[in-house]
Amino acid sequence: MVAKISIGSSLYGALCYNGEKVNKENGRILGSNKIIIPVDGKADIGQMAENFRLFMPKMGKTKKPVLHISLNPHPDDRLSDQDFEILAREYLDKLGFGEQPYVIYKHEDIDRHHIHIVTVNVNEEGKRLNQDFLYQRSKKITTELEEKYNLHKAQREKISPDTPITKIDPTGDIKRQVANTVKMVGMRYKFQSMGEYNAILGLYNVRCDTADGRVNGREYHGLVYFATDDNGNTIATPFKASRLGKFASRTAIAGRFERAKEKIDVAPTKRKVADALSQSSGKDDFVTKLKERNIDVVFRYTDEGCIYGVTFVDHDTMTALNGSRLGKEFSANALNARFNQQPQPTEVAPTATVVPIPTPTNTTSESQSTSSAGTAPSPTQSQSAHSDSGDYDFTLLGLDLFQPGQSFNPDEEEFRRRMQKKKKGIRRRF
Incomplete structure (x- = not known):
């Protein structure tokens, strides 16, 4: 069983995230402590937030008083709702939060059912509870619960050079799949721009967008990742890079841009693309001939159907290259003129x-x-x-x-x- 702990400042945000799952029938409330649960099982987010405030009227100087915990048993552990509730309460007792106000939710939006717990780390006097070695203590507790209830032991998924990258499976753990895809693409491929990065991710139904703005007067520059279907439509709540890991951050990706400049050799890819282009009778034939050479091509189109961008993903050299990097004859303008020719009036x-x-x-x-x-x-x-x-x-x-x-x-x-x-x-x- 894997426990993930997030410490934050927005109680309403944590309650809203879980409450929407319940109200959209993608989850249910299994139990609570000191928090009133509606009889109909629906999540009254505003009322729950007010209940929490009754038990912690003074927030003191704690800037991040909210704990949002998820407990994820192994997919082969088939647990009832009662089993889930027992695990959650025992976990909180051992962690030292058994007397705190909390709500236990079960999420059923993916095949692997799991539970979320929303609680606070301040008591009624506004004093912060002991959080020393919180993650180490949590790991020890999950190991004890695995042994006590004969659950599968959590094993860290190992990624080897031979691990295949596959498209996102909507029925699986989407967050884990997105994280693994981003990690493996970053480890294996070379790219120098967001367009080239997204060309690779898109092959596996993942998209990355930049997020720039200001919060409380401070600028932030980050990345947001999306899981999509084959048509590019978003199929799940987007994930901030910080939720996936440091390897997905804007700083990490920018570093890969710089390191790739010294490692990329365009010559092998250029030879194969030129050979395919010289033998192709049209765009579809060009795409087919590139696939025979283990190259995927990603075209980007205007609303009128004109090609305004093209990226070649060479799986032999593990490199993504915009067409203009190979030469003018492989740029988007050149390929658009070649494949979208209109007969000129005499x-x-x-x-x-x-x-x-x-x-x-x-x-x-x-x-x-x-x-x-x-x-x-x-x-x-x-x-x-x-x-x-x-x-x-x-x-x-x-x-x-x-x-x-x-x-x-x-x-x-x-x-x-x-x-x-x-x-x-x-x-x-x-």
Whole structure:
């Protein structure tokens, strides 16, 4: 059995976390001490918080008076609700918190059922209880309970170089799986940016986001980890890096960025990607050929479906590389142009239309007749039509003789302009 102890300042936060599990039918309240439990079994979080305050009206100088403890038996230990409650009460008695106000919750949101205990480490006078060697004492107590009740002994999970990294199993212990994935990815792979880091984590349904802000006037910069499904949707409450371990912290990951710069050799990956790209007939074929070379490629798309980012994860060299690190021809822009080509409209050169000029006789009647027939609109009508339609072909019907045609010589025109400027300059002097 594994006991995990968190010491914090927010009593309401601990009660709310567990109360929501109960009220969403993902848990139940097994028992309490000095705290009133509703008859219907629901968690009245506000009333519970008030009960706690009645028994500890003075908080004194203790800044973190809340203990949030979880007891996690081995998955093969099948315990009843009564067994869980007996273990929790005996554990608290041996730890020295048996007379404190507390609530025992059972969580059933994952296959491995376990219990949480919320209590406080200050007495009614506001004095802090003995917390010396708290974790060592806790470990000794769980060992004694394992022997007394014939439970499986807790064994620390060992991670070897051969331990496979697998996708998150929603029915298992999600926090433990996320922690193991983050630890093994950090141990084995080389990456130099958050995008490359997330490209690897995403293969195993984990995502990492940066968290920056201010709390009580102080800046904080951390990381938050998410368990996802195959479509990238979050499937569990996110975990702060501090809940997983120091190996998951922003400082640790930034250190891996720096160390990777000296170790990464892009040449092997570049050769394989270039070879796959030269033989591929399209994007899907490119992805397939990369997998044959033990490389996963992660594309990032805009809402319009354009590729704006690409990362190659080479499982042979254990390296993640953004496309631009391999060369311009492997960048997101280059691959988007290659795989998302749109046929360009063929430009047709405008052709001059010659309209016969009417003879002076009967000009008005012929013009009216031509206009009513709808075959040759007047120049004014043509200008209006082009303006309304947004068509910027400036060839005006009936006036094409004044448009630059094959007889237009740009060199002669330039010479003429220079001569005009020269004449203007001479006139200005005189």
